[in-house]
Amino acid sequence: MYVAVKGGEKAIRNAHRLLAHERRGDRAVPDLTLAQIVEQMALSVARVMAEGSLYDMELAALAIKQARGDLIEAIFLIRAYRTTLPRFGYSEPLDTAKMRVRRRISATYKDLPGGQLLGPTFDYTHRLLDFKLAAEGGEAPGTPELAEAAEEDMPRVTDLLGHEGLIEPDVPEGEIEDSETGDLTREPLSFPAGRDIRLQNLARGDEGFLLALGYSTQRGFGRTHPFAGEIRLGEVEVEFFAEELGFAVPLGRISVTECQMINQFQGSAKAPPQFSRGYGLVFGQGERKAMSMALVDRALRSRELGEEGGAPAQDEEFVLSHSDNVQATGFVEHLKLPHYVDFQAELALVRQMRREWEERNRKDKADAQEAAE
Amino acid sequence: MNAQADTATQAGEGEYNFAYLDEQTKRMIRRAILKAIAVPGYQVPFASREMPMPYGWGTGGVQVTASILGRDDVLKVIDQGSDDTTNAVSIRAFFEKTAQVATTTRTDEATIIQTRHRIPEKALKEDQIIVYQVPIPEPLRFLEPRETETRKMHALAEYGLMHVKLYEDIARHGHIATTYAYPVKVDGRYVMDPSPTPKFDNPKMHEMDALQLFGAGREKRIYAIPPHTAVESLDFEDYPFEIQKFDRPCAICGAENVYLDEVVLDDRGGRMFVCSDTDHCEERRAAGHTGEAGGIPLKGEETAR
Numbered sequence: 015m016y017v018a019v020k021g022g023e024k025a026i027r028n029a030h031r032l033l034a035h036e037r038r039g040d041r042a043v044p045d046l047t048l049a050q051i052v053e054q055m056a057l058s059v060a061r062v063m064a065e066g067s068l069y070d071m072e073l074a075a076l077a078i079k080q081a082r083g084d085l086i087e088a089i090f091l092i093r094a095y096r097t098t099l100p101r102f103g104y105s106e107p108l109d110t111a112k113m114r115v116r117r118r119i120s121a122t123y124k125d126l127p128g129g130q131l132l133g134p135t136f137d138y139t140h141r142l143l144d145f146k147l148a149a150e151g152g153e154a155p156g157t158p159e160l161a162e163a164a165e166e167d168m169p170r171v172t173d174l175l176g177h178e179g180l181i182e183p184d185v186p187e188g189e190i191e192d193s194e195t196g197d198l199t200r201e202p203l204s205f206p207a208g209r210d211i212r213l214q215n216l217a218r219g220d221e222g223f224l225l226a227l228g229y230s231t232q233r234g235f236g237r238t239h240p241f242a243g244e245i246r247l248g249e250v251e252v253e254f255f256a257e258e259l260g261f262a263v264p265l266g267r268i269s270v271t272e273c274q275m276i277n278q279f280q281g282s283a284k285a286p287p288q289f290s291r292g293y294g295l296v297f298g299q300g301e302r303k304a305m306s307m308a309l310v311d312r313a314l315r316s317r318e319l320g321e322e323g324g325a326p327a328q329d330e331e332f333v334l335s336h337s338d339n340v341q342a343t344g345f346v347e348h349l350k351l352p353h354y355v356d357f358q359a360e361l362a363l364v365r366q367m368r369r370e371w372e373e374r375n376r377k378d379k380a381d382a383q384e385a386a387e
Numbered sequence: 388m389n390a391q392a393d394t395a396t397q398a399g400e401g402e403y404n405f406a407y408l409d410e411q412t413k414r415m416i417r418r419a420i421l422k423a424i425a426v427p428g429y430q431v432p433f434a435s436r437e438m439p440m441p442y443g444w445g446t447g448g449v450q451v452t453a454s455i456l457g458r459d460d461v462l463k464v465i466d467q468g469s470d471d472t473t474n475a476v477s478i479r480a481f482f483e484k485t486a487q488v489a490t491t492t493r494t495d496e497a498t499i500i501q502t503r504h505r506i507p508e509k510a511l512k513e514d515q516i517i518v519y520q521v522p523i524p525e526p527l528r529f530l531e532p533r534e535t536e537t538r539k540m541h542a543l544a545e546y547g548l549m550h551v552k553l554y555e556d557i558a559r560h561g562h563i564a565t566t567y568a569y570p571v572k573v574d575g576r577y578v579m580d581p582s583p584t585p586k587f588d589n590p591k592m593h594e595m596d597a598l599q600l601f602g603a604g605r606e607k608r609i610y611a612i613p614p615h616t617a618v619e620s621l622d623f624e625d626y627p628f629e630i631q632k633f634d635r636p637c638a639i640c641g642a643e644n645v646y647l648d649e650v651v652l653d654d655r656g657g658r659m660f661v662c663s664d665t666d667h668c669e670e671r672r673a674a675g676h677t678g679e680a681g682g683i684p685l686k687g688e689e690t691a692r
Binding site: 022023025026090093094096097098100199200201202203204205206331335340341343344345346347348351352353354355356358359360361362363367370 | 403407409432433434435436437438439441442443444446466467468471472473474475476477480503504505522533534535560561564566567568583584585586587605607608631646647648649663
């Protein structure tokens with residue numbers, strides 16, 4: 015017998031208690047510490063910081079712990095926290111040429127000023143499970159040999175090409191470098207979007223979504239003929255221009271991964287033949303994301319460069335409207351919410367349409383029989 | 388509603404501002420609301436914030452409510468017409484925690500009603516505001532997926548496509564096959580999505596005494612219907628708009644001409660129909676009305692686990 019369903023409140027409370035219990039897991043296993051997550055799950059932490067748009071390793075680690083390792087849930091926690099923070103202003107642009115580089119590779123030059131620096135990477139590892147890691151309290155790996163930090167700045171590959179005029183300038187001619195940059199966390203997205211807004215959207219965008227889109231351009235859906243001009247990982251200084259002082263003060267250092275894709279461009283009526291750029295930048299070590307971002311950034315410039323469009327990765331409205339995994343997961347998962355009022359309306363309609371269909375069928379049959387007789 | 392001015396100064400119980408959002412954000416949202424009221428049915432873009440609940444779960448409605456909520460307000464939150472559905476409980480608890488406002492399940496006691504998918508059966512009054520949670524604010528979205536195009540269509544009041552869709556329904560099925568989120572024209576100008584309420588509720592929007600606000604968080608849009616505004620459901624002269632009719636009254640309170648939920652009782656086709664608006668149902672039972680099922684205790688026992 016039906017009894018009005020009450021007690022949503024109690025059900026929610028109990029579900030949350032159960033969740034907390036399951037999150038902790040077997041009490042005999044030690045609780046994870048944030049330091050452990052920061053140190054040993056560093057790439058998860060980097061992804062949560064990048065897509066959560068907040069550079070704070072401790073908070074990202076906390077979010078990962080609270081989310082039971084579900085990174086999109088952790089990103090959501092960080093975003094929801096981030097939106098409550100007061101804003102003092104906008105930092106000066108990062109100067110990645112001044113980066114303290116830990117890793118730097120170029121696929122376009124064999125050797126170049128500053129050299130190739132392989133750094134900490136999965137590249138060239140054999141993907142064999144290392145069973146030694148399974149043993150608890152195993153031997154710590156030996157300390158790596160470290161070179162002295164380079165004294166000089168490491169020039170960016172794109173700057174080397176830029177000296178020859180073979181690549182388009184960073185800022186298109188006629189535009190002012192320090193024109194105001196948009197902020198899609200403060201203004202609703204509108205189309206057509208400038209490159210600043212597109213890059214901001216991509217920087218927060220879902221790694222998997224951008225990976226698939228970037229991949230699609232390589233397979234011919236909006237081909238951009240990319241070369242990995244340079245990928246660099248390291249620490250850069252963040253500076254803030256203090257009005258009261260009249261000069262920029264350093265706020266601290268952050269780790270970033272930067273990817274500059276160099277793409278073929280045949281030239282058009284507006285521009286001579288030269289290489290064009292696709293740009294990717296993410297917090298922490300996130301090469302897959304930075305590279306995907308650079309591919310998609312370049313694909314989204316098809317209209318500006320007068321290229322034939324039409325591929326998914328070139329479709330600004332499609333890409334920018336669906337890249338945010340916090341929005342996407344919310345809307346997909348909202349299907350879990352009750353919809354019985356609407357379902358009731360559809361139920362009544364389907365019943366009515368079936369009734370009408372059956373009546374029609376019966377009538378048609380009767381007519382056919384009559385005609386036959 | 389009345390006490391916005393003092394929320395800024397007295398903010399800061401606990402870690403978050405009154406009603407969660409900071410005052411700058413609320414001001415930005417109020418501006419969007421004012422613009423929406425000034426241009427009835429027009430979708431105003433606003434810089435929607437990330438909220439501590441998922442997109443698609445009422446973040447637009449929550450932001451609108453947070454921006455208009457004052458300390459003296461009495462809040463009611465419903466989902467599917469009921470105060471006790473889990474998401475309504477969750478949103479109500481959010482405002483109890485962040486704004487410490489009084490809440491109620493009684494429609495006539497509330498000054499602000501946030502809703503998903505229903506309009507209460509009892510007529511709303513001029514000192515009330517109803518806030519709708521909206522998933523897809525664009526009524527033309529499923530006919531034209533591009534925002535750049537639909538904005539143009541609204542600007543030019545080019546709504547032929549929508550009429551063609553409704554006409555095709557009639558040609559194919561003999562009647563319009565849209566049962567919820569049934570498009571309306573507001574004040575003779577903008578075609579508007581009434582949010583996924585059943586079309587049963589559309590006539591309630593017409594000339595309503597209360598202010599109607601619509602918030603879509605993920606899509607970053609706010610729109611409004613000011614009090615006493617004409618809201619017509621789109622139709623044709625020979626195929627006039629009709630609402631759903633139920634061939635029986637509520638099994639619990641005997642109410643007629645209300646929207647009913649179908650409750651499946653067993654796997655042999657047994658079912659009963661009861662009020663979707665639980666407050667309306669309870670009030671009628673308290674007043675002594677009973678339906679065919681009769682005898683069901685008021686404020687039923689907790690059954691959900």
